[in-house]
Amino acid sequence: MTEQKYKFLSTPRRPVEDRRFVAGRGKFIADLDRPNMLHVAPLASHHAAAVINGIDASAALAMPGVVDVITGAELAAAVQPLMNGLNTPNVRRFPLAVDRVRYAGEWVCAVVAESRALAEDALEKIIVDATPQPFILDAEAALLETSAPVHPEHGSNLLLDRKFVWGPVDDDFDAAAHSLSFSVTWGRNSTVPIETFGVLAEWNGWDQMLDIWASIQMPKYADQIARSLDLPGNAIRVHYDVDVGGSYGVKRGIKHSVLVGYIARKLGCPVRLIEDRLENMRAGDAHGPERKFDITIAFDQDGTVRSMKMRALDNAGAYAGRAPFQLGKPISAIVGPYQINSVAYHALSVTTNKTVQEAVRGFGQAPTNYAIETAMDRVAEYLGMDRLALRQKNLIRKDQFPYLIPSGSYYDSGDYHAVIDKVLAAADYPAMLAERDRLRDAGMMAGIGIAACLEPSGGNSSFEPLLNQSNQTSTWMESCQVNIDALGKLTARIHTTSSGQGHETLVSTVLGEVMQIDPELIRITRPNSLESLPGNSPVGSRMAIMLGGAAARAGEKLKAKIMAIAAHRLGVAIDQLRYEGGDVLAHDGRRFTWDEMVELAHRQYHNLPDGMDPGLASFDIMQVPTGDALPVDDKVQMYPCYSFEFHLLLVSFDPIIGRPDIHSYVIGHDCGTVINPAIVSGMTYGGIAHGIGAALFEEFAYDTNGQLLTQSFLDYLMPSSHEVPAIQIVKHCTPSPHTVFGQKGSGESGYLGAPAAVSAAINDAVSSLGIHFEKLPIRMSAISDAIAAKTS
Amino acid sequence: MNDVTLTINGKPVSGVTEPRVTLLDFLRDVAGLKGTHAGCEHGVCGACTVLIDGTAVRSCLMLAVQAEGEDITTIEGIGGSGARAGELGVIQDAFCETHGLQCGYCTPGMILAAEALLSVNTDPTEHEVREAISGNICRCTGYVQIVDAILLAAKRLGQRNDAVPSDATLA
Numbered sequence: 001m002t003e004q005k006y007k008f009l010s011t012p013r014r015p016v017e018d019r020r021f022v023a024g025r026g027k028f029i030a031d032l033d034r035p036n037m038l039h040v041a042p043l044a045s046h047h048a049a050a051v052i053n054g055i056d057a058s059a060a061l062a063m064p065g066v067v068d069v070i071t072g073a074e075l076a077a078a079v080q081p082l083m084n085g086l087n088t089p090n091v092r093r094f095p096l097a098v099d100r101v102r103y104a105g106e107w108v109c110a111v112v113a114e115s116r117a118l119a120e121d122a123l124e125k126i127i128v129d130a131t132p133q134p135f136i137l138d139a140e141a142a143l144l145e146t147s148a149p150v151h152p153e154h155g156s157n158l159l160l161d162r163k164f165v166w167g168p169v170d171d172d173f174d175a176a177a178h179s180l181s182f183s184v185t186w187g188r189n190s191t192v193p194i195e196t197f198g199v200l201a202e203w204n205g206w207d208q209m210l211d212i213w214a215s216i217q218m219p220k221y222a223d224q225i226a227r228s229l230d231l232p233g234n235a236i237r238v239h240y241d242v243d244v245g246g247s248y249g250v251k252r253g254i255k256h257s258v259l260v261g262y263i264a265r266k267l268g269c270p271v272r273l274i275e276d277r278l279e280n281m282r283a284g285d286a287h288g289p290e291r292k293f294d295i296t297i298a299f300d301q302d303g304t305v306r307s308m309k310m311r312a313l314d315n316a317g318a319y320a321g322r323a324p325f326q327l328g329k330p331i332s333a334i335v336g337p338y339q340i341n342s343v344a345y346h347a348l349s350v351t352t353n354k355t356v357q358e359a360v361r362g363f364g365q366a367p368t369n370y371a372i373e374t375a376m377d378r379v380a381e382y383l384g385m386d387r388l389a390l391r392q393k394n395l396i397r398k399d400q401f402p403y404l405i406p407s408g409s410y411y412d413s414g415d416y417h418a419v420i421d422k423v424l425a426a427a428d429y430p431a432m433l434a435e436r437d438r439l440r441d442a443g444m445m446a447g448i449g450i451a452a453c454l455e456p457s458g459g460n461s462s463f464e465p466l467l468n469q470s471n472q473t474s475t476w477m478e479s480c481q482v483n484i485d486a487l488g489k490l491t492a493r494i495h496t497t498s499s500g501q502g503h504e505t506l507v508s509t510v511l512g513e514v515m516q517i518d519p520e521l522i523r524i525t526r527p528n529s530l531e532s533l534p535g536n537s538p539v540g541s542r543m544a545i546m547l548g549g550a551a552a553r554a555g556e557k558l559k560a561k562i563m564a565i566a567a568h569r570l571g572v573a574i575d576q577l578r579y580e581g582g583d584v585l586a587h588d589g590r591r592f593t594w595d596e597m598v599e600l601a602h603r604q605y606h607n608l609p610d611g612m613d614p615g616l617a618s619f620d621i622m623q624v625p626t627g628d629a630l631p632v633d634d635k636v637q638m639y640p641c642y643s644f645e646f647h648l649l650l651v652s653f654d655p656i657i658g659r660p661d662i663h664s665y666v667i668g669h670d671c672g673t674v675i676n677p678a679i680v681s682g683m684t685y686g687g688i689a690h691g692i693g694a695a696l697f698e699e700f701a702y703d704t705n706g707q708l709l710t711q712s713f714l715d716y717l718m719p720s721s722h723e724v725p726a727i728q729i730v731k732h733c734t735p736s737p738h739t740v741f742g743q744k745g746s747g748e749s750g751y752l753g754a755p756a757a758v759s760a761a762i763n764d765a766v767s768s769l770g771i772h773f774e775k776l777p778i779r780m781s782a783i784s785d786a787i788a789a790k791t792s
Numbered sequence: 793m794n795d796v797t798l799t800i801n802g803k804p805v806s807g808v809t810e811p812r813v814t815l816l817d818f819l820r821d822v823a824g825l826k827g828t829h830a831g832c833e834h835g836v837c838g839a840c841t842v843l844i845d846g847t848a849v850r851s852c853l854m855l856a857v858q859a860e861g862e863d864i865t866t867i868e869g870i871g872g873s874g875a876r877a878g879e880l881g882v883i884q885d886a887f888c889e890t891h892g893l894q895c896g897y898c899t900p901g902m903i904l905a906a907e908a909l910l911s912v913n914t915d916p917t918e919h920e921v922r923e924a925i926s927g928n929i930c931r932c933t934g935y936v937q938i939v940d941a942i943l944l945a946a947k948r949l950g951q952r953n954d955a956v957p958s959d960a961t962l963a
Contacts, residue, residue: 014889015891017896018887018893020896023870023871023877024828024868117812193895193931194831194929194930195895243896246895678890682936685933685935686933689933690931720927721922750934
């Protein structure tokens with residue numbers, strides 16, 4: 001274990017951000033008021049698909065306090081279409097519908113008024129003349145040539161259709177003793193932050209500057225707004241000192257931001273749009289993957305899994321966005337933690353008349369992990385083999401790292417068997433089995449769920465060139481600046497917003513460790529985008545690796561300068577000096593103190609080494625480790641680090657009521673060296689809660705008319721403190737060889753395996769009835785109905 | 793428009809507002825207290841929780857005019873203020889100790905729900921804590937470290953040798 005090596009890292013320390021939040025002093029987007037600010041309310045389409053014949057806003061415009069009504073036609077004439085990651089130029093998307101609407105809830109026009117309430121009042125006065133059109137909701141149906149395309153100009157509903165074959169799939173299938181096929185479906189859900197998305201834009205014509213404050217988590221956010229508004233990049237100033245009230249991937253907000261940016265520029269005053277909950281649910285364009293998997297898996301009698309064929313069909317909703325790339329990221333761990341020799345992967349993404357899909361925690365990895373883990377359970381069931389033994393047989397062994405998977409990524413490190421052994425001991429697995437049997441004897445349905453999976457971390461963007469060969473992106477950097485002021489105190493600058501990940505704590509802890517200075521004394525600031533170095537925001541479970549890495553490297557550069565100053569001052573070679581808590585000690589016992597060093601660097605140029613720049617500042621722009629090449633032969637090294645998690649839980653429910661009760665939940669988690677233990681544990685607990693929601697409760701369900709049924713918190717059910725049990729985390733540390741301290745990512749932990757594990761527990765509970773639940777969420781009504789059908 | 797006068801964090805506050813304005817919007821937009829947050833605005837998530845005479849109430853479900861004359865505590869009334877800004881109340885300190893939050897958006901409501909619980913139950917069980925916060929949705933934490941925080945706060949409040957049961961009195 002590495003814990004003893006560090007003074008501040010891996011030690012229990014309070015996250016520095018928490019103080020302002022417990023006092024209600026966070027600075028969220030809705031807390032910001034600007035003088036003469038106007039407010040926007042969008043008008044939503046009632047139709048799943050319709051042609052817009054005309055919009056009459058005259059009555060709305062005549063209302064007191066109403067300033068303007070913006071239509072899609074006006075906007076489309078003034079701004080560029082929103083960026084699209086694939087080569088689908090005819091799937092054009094603007095913040096407001098242009099000529100036709102493509103899902104119920106899509107924004108048709110936007111009222112600008114002196115208050116949000118007045119803007120909402122005016123919405124009711126707008127008359128939209130629209131002719132309903134045929135619509136399509138199901139992804140398989142959308143694939144049929146007879147189905148009308150959501151975008152007629154595109155010619156079909158197909159956004160992405162890529163087939164990959166990695167390794168000797170046919171040979172492995174021929175050689176295998178058995179194969180089986182099954183299908184599972186991941187229901188459409190999202191992480192649904194408690195704060196909805198909001199953005200405030202203010203145009204200053206004298207400076208030709210658009211200032212933007214937003215609750216954003218989006219790579220290249222400022223660039224995308226500038227492109228859409230046809231503004232120079234340096235005319236957009238995004239303020240990163242806005243606290244984001246939860247995101248978990250979804251707060252992308254480009255359409256909102258382009259809309260209010262346009263209005264702010266047109267009207268010359270500050271404009272704010274804060275989604276209400278209904279807008280967030282049906283038109284925030286933040287739904288997660290809705291994915292059907294068809295899997296065939298080849299294996300031997302002894303349980304060795306040889307090969308897998310996976311077809312993944314994703315329902316992207318009405319526009320392309322970044323959704324199709326969520327089929328790409330899972331390629332980085334397409335065999336999970338297992339030694340599967342070959343894989344055929346068919347990734348399909350289609351448009352339908354549903355709300356647009358966006359990035360959600362894990363970027364498609366949790367659904368894929370659910371499919372892989374279901375496959376392992378089906379193989380065990382087929383062979384009559386213990387599920388745990390089957391996994392232990394196929395897991396990659398500690399001595400096999402770095403391990404090259406068929407799709408081209410090396411897994412960096414791990415000891416999966418050790419983690420599982422620890423979990424089994426901590427959970428008292430034999431006692432858990434006995435408790436399951438006792439519950440069954442008492443008339444309850446009881447099951448144990450098991451899931452093992454990986455969290456690819458250190459996010460780069462290799463899936464973009466892999467899925468879109470005209471995309472040459474291999475750079476996915478993060479950066480940090482550090483300054484020591486003339487009084488000797490450290491300030492570090494980070495160039496992103498945060499949504500609860502604790503980046504200020506991350507950077508102060510890492511810098512404190514490198515500089516051997518109490519992190520409490522280090523100030524972290526967030527400059528605006530024009531004052532920032534390049535970065536790619538906290539996505540892909542990357543900040544411990546990338547922002548932590550950049551901060552550490554910037555600190556090391558400062559330390560190197562301090563050592564050079566000390567060597568010059570003391571007249572000795574650097575290799576005869578030792579850095580200790582800010583001071584520098586010579587081999588002969590002389591001490592060059594921090595205060596002397598600061599004095600020299602800031603005020604005594606004549607005492608600095610020849611040619612050295614004055615002051616004490618450094619920065620680092622860090623590229624993702626191992627992310628140095630484009631794909632070759634459909635293979636690429638994706639993320640650098642792979643965290644491991646192993647879930648074990650016991651569930652029971654009454655066979656008539658079907659309401660699952662989680663008795664115990666133990667997770668083994670190995671994310672390498674931990675920076676802050678409370679933050680990592682919190683991420684894991686929260687991820688499991690999200691996973692329980694995805695497995696049992698949460699779904700954006702549509703009726704046959706294409707209307708979203710679950711559009712409030714009364715019907716989109718989320719786990720409360722009653723549904724999330726006490727959770728035991730069993731920690732293990734296998735450092736990554738690719739990162740400065742051996743850290744890996746943990747921002748998606750828990751969520752990547754919990755849905756699979758909870759599903760497995762429910763399925764284990766009903767296994768005696770021959771029931772397989774093949775779709776998430778598994779609602780209690782589905783459970784009780786399935787049992788009733790088998791037993792009546 | 794209506795005149796509304798009420799007590800917020802021990803101080804009288806008056807404002808003119810439309811009858812349709814919620815207590816939540818009044819607190820944020822008229823009283824300028826931004827620590828009370830809008831989450832769902834239909835009474836489910838609990839982000840807008842405030843105390844009225846010590847009872848946890850959803851300020852999005854109450855009109856400002858209905859709060860006439862009421863004694864309201866918001867998150868700004870917990871812990872130190874003014875020259876004592878930066879001094880945490882016991883419950884707030886416990887949330888920091890266990891990291892019972894991440895993004896901080898539901899946190900004011902959680903702390904007020906905890907305040908309401910601990911003002912009437914000084915030694916709650918874990919189940920009672922979970923019950924007390926079951927109307928407050930948190931999407932970050934899975935509640936584990938929140939439950940830990942409230943149990944820790946109860947323990948520390950029980951160990952205090954003064955008779956002050958509530959953080960609110962610090963203000």
